[in-house]
Amino acid sequence: MNLYQHLPALQVVIPLMAAPLTVLLRRRSLAFGVVMIATWVALAISVLLWLQVNQSGTISYAIGNWPPPWGIEYRVDRLSSFMLVLVSGFAAVVLPYSRASIEAEVPPQQHYLFYTMFALCLTGLLGISITGDAFNIFVFLEISSLSTYVLIALGQDRRALVASYQYLIMARSGPPSSSSVLVCCT
Amino acid sequence: MMGINNSMSLGGHFTYLVTVFLMIAGLFIVIARGNLIKKLVGLGIFQTSVYLLYIAPGKLVGGTAPILNDAFQVYSNPLPHVLILTAIVVGVATLALGLALTVRIREAYDSIEEDEILERDALADRA
Amino acid sequence: MKNDLILRVMAKLLIPFILLFALYVQFHGDFGPGGGFQAGVILAAAVIFYALIYGHADARKVVPEPLVESMMAIGVLIFAGVGVAGLIFGGNFLDYFVLDQNPVLGQHRGIFWVEVGVATTVSGVMLKIFYIFARRGQVDE
Numbered sequence: 001m002n003l004y005q006h007l008p009a010l011q012v013v014i015p016l017m018a019a020p021l022t023v024l025l026r027r028r029s030l031a032f033g034v035v036m037i038a039t040w041v042a043l044a045i046s047v048l049l050w051l052q053v054n055q056s057g058t059i060s061y062a063i064g065n066w067p068p069p070w071g072i073e074y075r076v077d078r079l080s081s082f083m084l085v086l087v088s089g090f091a092a093v094v095l096p097y098s099r100a101s102i103e104a105e106v107p108p109q110q111h112y113l114f115y116t117m118f119a120l121c122l123t124g125l126l127g128i129s130i131t132g133d134a135f136n137i138f139v140f141l142e143i144s145s146l147s148t149y150v151l152i153a154l155g156q157d158r159r160a161l162v163a164s165y166q167y168l169i170m171a172r173s174g175p176p177s178s179s180s181v182l183v184c185c186t
Numbered sequence: 187m188m189g190i191n192n193s194m195s196l197g198g199h200f201t202y203l204v205t206v207f208l209m210i211a212g213l214f215i216v217i218a219r220g221n222l223i224k225k226l227v228g229l230g231i232f233q234t235s236v237y238l239l240y241i242a243p244g245k246l247v248g249g250t251a252p253i254l255n256d257a258f259q260v261y262s263n264p265l266p267h268v269l270i271l272t273a274i275v276v277g278v279a280t281l282a283l284g285l286a287l288t289v290r291i292r293e294a295y296d297s298i299e300e301d302e303i304l305e306r307d308a309l310a311d312r313a
Numbered sequence: 314m315k316n317d318l319i320l321r322v323m324a325k326l327l328i329p330f331i332l333l334f335a336l337y338v339q340f341h342g343d344f345g346p347g348g349g350f351q352a353g354v355i356l357a358a359a360v361i362f363y364a365l366i367y368g369h370a371d372a373r374k375v376v377p378e379p380l381v382e383s384m385m386a387i388g389v390l391i392f393a394g395v396g397v398a399g400l401i402f403g404g405n406f407l408d409y410f411v412l413d414q415n416p417v418l419g420q421h422r423g424i425f426w427v428e429v430g431v432a433t434t435v436s437g438v439m440l441k442i443f444y445i446f447a448r449r450g451q452v453d454e
Binding site: 135138139142146149150153158159161162164165168169172173 | 213216222225229232233269272273276279280283284287288290291294295303307
Binding site for chain 3: 006009010013016017020021023024061062063064065
């Protein structure tokens with residue numbers, strides 16, 4: 001199994017598998033360690049993908065070995081590889097420093113939930129950049145939206161709850177209506 | 187020869203009329219009602235209209251369920267169903283999240299009316 | 314509702330059939346209406362029915378909370394595991410063709426395990442939502 005040719009899939013899968021692992025391992029330090037490793041590995045994979053795209057052009061990866069019109073295709077070109085490096089770079093830099101602020105603001109029994117939502121949000125954002133299928137973009141958009149609602153609601157102030165609720169209503173009225181406008185235009 | 191195009195009649199567009207009505211009704215409820223739970227109900231109606239918009243064109247006239255059988259030639263399109271099933275599940279998750287947030291807001295503010303919540307925030311800001 | 318005789322007897326009669334129907338819907342996903350989501354919800358509905366009639370304490374003894382939370386995570390891991398199995402056997406991610414000598418049987422196997430993962434996660438999520446909402450209203454639980 002040549003890992004190098006499966007990098008586009010692993011880019012999304014590794015944070016995605018870190019999230020349920022974090023739910024199973026409920027201890028705070030273990031949860032932090034798992035998500036930290038997953039985020040840094042995601043950064044390494046995105047840098048490798050960027051180097052690969054600079055060398056040999058656009059990478060096309062068919063999920064499930066179904067060719068593109070029937071199956072989902074992950075397409076990495078120069079713009080998406082740059083976005084992947086950006087997103088995973090920010091996540092890898094932010095996560096170590098988030099530990100102190102989470103310990104100050106969130107009750108201890110919910111720490112592992114924060115790290116789970118962080119990993120899921122990273123998965124969603126990486127997936128939006130890397131996928132070449134329109135409906136897959138919608139799915140990853142929903143994954144990142146749902147995890148962001150939870151991340152916002154974990155704030156200390158009670159206004160965080162109201163803010164999260166307003167974001168939910170706004171963001172949920174957006175995508176279906178815009179995509180239906182798209183459908184009506186075609 | 188220019189035949190009569192029967193899809194131009196109002197009856198041919200029935201699904202789309204229902205879709206537009208549900209969409210506007212849902213959006214109106216979200217905007218015009220201050221109760222947090224009523225907003226979620228309006229959101230649900232709005233999302234239902236979007237599902238209808240995608241699923242209705244998938245049913246072909248005379249088409250049967252998309253399970254291969256030698257007796258049938260025309261099948262309905264299964265692809266919109268698959269996509270909208272995902273969207274429905276996402277909608278259910280969002281509804282659960284919205285209701286959980288409403289329960290927490292009720293515990294924090296003792297009210298689920300939007301104007302009362304904003305009032306209590308303004309009071310807390312001034313204090 | 315624990316003291317109402319008719320409800321108790323009907324619950325005891327119906328719950329095994331509801332669980333069996335959930336399994337039926339799970340396995341008949343590729344031949345008729347059904348599949349993972351629907352089966353997971355019916356499974357959760359059976360446990361919620363039990364909780365409504367016999368009380369939350371009894372339901373938590375039958376399906377404890379750590380189990381429910383683990384079910385959510387394990388379902389996702391099963392799904393991702395099927396994808397990684399495709400990688401290990403030499404194909405792409407989520408490749409079902411390589412899971413068996415015969416590609417068609419490989420598709421069957423992949424879809425089967427993926428639906429098991431989905432049903433586990435969905436029933437875990439529904440039960441967890443019910444437990445959380447039910448716990449909030451109670452003062453002396």
